[in-house]
Amino acid sequence: VSGKSVAITGVGSIGLMAIPVARAAGASSIFAIDVQPAKLELASRLGADETFLARDSDWVEKIRGRTDGAGVDVLLEMSGHAPAINQGLAALRNGGRAALLGLPQEKVNLDIAELIIFKGLTVLGIHGRRMFETWYQMQNMVKRHRIDLKAIITHVLPLESFDEAFTLRKSGTAAKIILDLR
Template identity: 35%
Template sequence: MVLSHPTPRNTRIWKEITHMTKQTMLAVLKARSTPGVELQRIAIPDPKEGELLVKVKAASICGTDISIYDWTPWAEGHIKPPVVIGHEIVGEVIEINPSASSGQAVYAEDIKIGDFVSSETHIFCGSCYQCRIGNRHICENMELFGIGRNGGFAEYATIPIRTSWKNERSVPIEWMSTQEPLGNAVHVVTKAKVSGKRVVVFGLGPTGLCAVAAAKAYGAKEVIGINRGEYRRKLGKSMGCDATYDELPKALVNQCDVVLEMSGNASSFVQGLEAARIAGTMIAFGIPKSDVSLNAGKYLINKELTISSVFGRRIWETWYQVSDLLKSKKVNLGKIITHECKLKDFEKAVAIMKSGKCGKILLRP
């Protein structure tokens, strides 16, 4: 591994920082254990050993950020304020503090100053059982970028080198920050093996919309989208849905080869089991906010379904697959990026998110 160690600090960052007042940056901070966030000026972080400092170019808002904003029970269990939130980002590398221990699981050996990198949200330990058998995305000691540690809704961010993805410059910057939902979708779709199949996608939020596009790209015969809100059904059509409905039509009960549950609604989970044909496949991705009650005999036994679940992206297999889809333009992420806001207008972006009349919202520092 060859990394130029910028000691003392890389001159480029110093030049930039000295132009700024008191070396501070604007950041969206989960400052307290109550609903809401605060926009604050805080110190620009120093990259620790094994980390990069990036100047954030774009970020996108995720449903998780809204859970944090609303301070849901899930957020309460995962966050210890103060934390800079935001995990879907792209930034330009302006400082590299390489790892001293060669035994650390470093991926991005060739990352250089000036590269555009995105962060994998799941910061793996590299040494637990799951990491050792190639399941780093479900590491037992996982830390979460922008959730358990400071993230990227800020002008600058530090990212561990081992969870940094170096982007191809041919991919638009806006798409670089929106790879996470596509990565989730690609993991879901590849696990389901959709080629030549009739696929039904429950929930057309950004990840569901990406699942529609990915299913088409991986050769699904037909893709049907189910979503209550009309705005996102229209987006579903533009991403490749052959048909969309507000709920499962009777004609599709027991008729779908593959069900992708992306909504996180307990009722959609059961509707998905209804939609699956005998010996069909269902992949659950959306996290239900309430308990799911189902007739196990009817669905799990009699239908002999293959039911599986997905949590995040395989590191780095899924990222390579995403990169191929973006470079070949088989998936156009531009269609789901419906709004853009300044970082300082974060509250406005939250209001748009909550209206449901949006796809991805891009934040520009």
């Protein structure tokens, strides 16, 4: 993503982690999109240049405005929600690349011709075959202090407070919760 503009739809734990990784990899601009204002605040602290509420219907146009009308170079779709997938693909420039990592819980209707074929997009899914290669790359980035993932940990609770952890997670105000076994 070096020198590329990146949009991340869905800034849960994995989407939030993608922000400092994209920044360390040289992204020129990072846009974060989510339904939770608290997650967007955290996205800003982690290095997103601009954040947008997913329910604001004009976020695609705003991103196009920030990219001279072209759209972003890279989409990291982390939410798995049909509207975010459609809007994320619409926010991509012609010839852009999309990595679909969010797992939809329902079938997603896409205008494949309009959103992918005519734009010449490259769309990638995920698979586990390169899991260890990715693990070692991330481990190296953390060890060399190129990324700091501590900000993603929003709560550390004793194991006995697991009910509170689930409540926090459902509220949308927590990112990564650590249950301390001590």
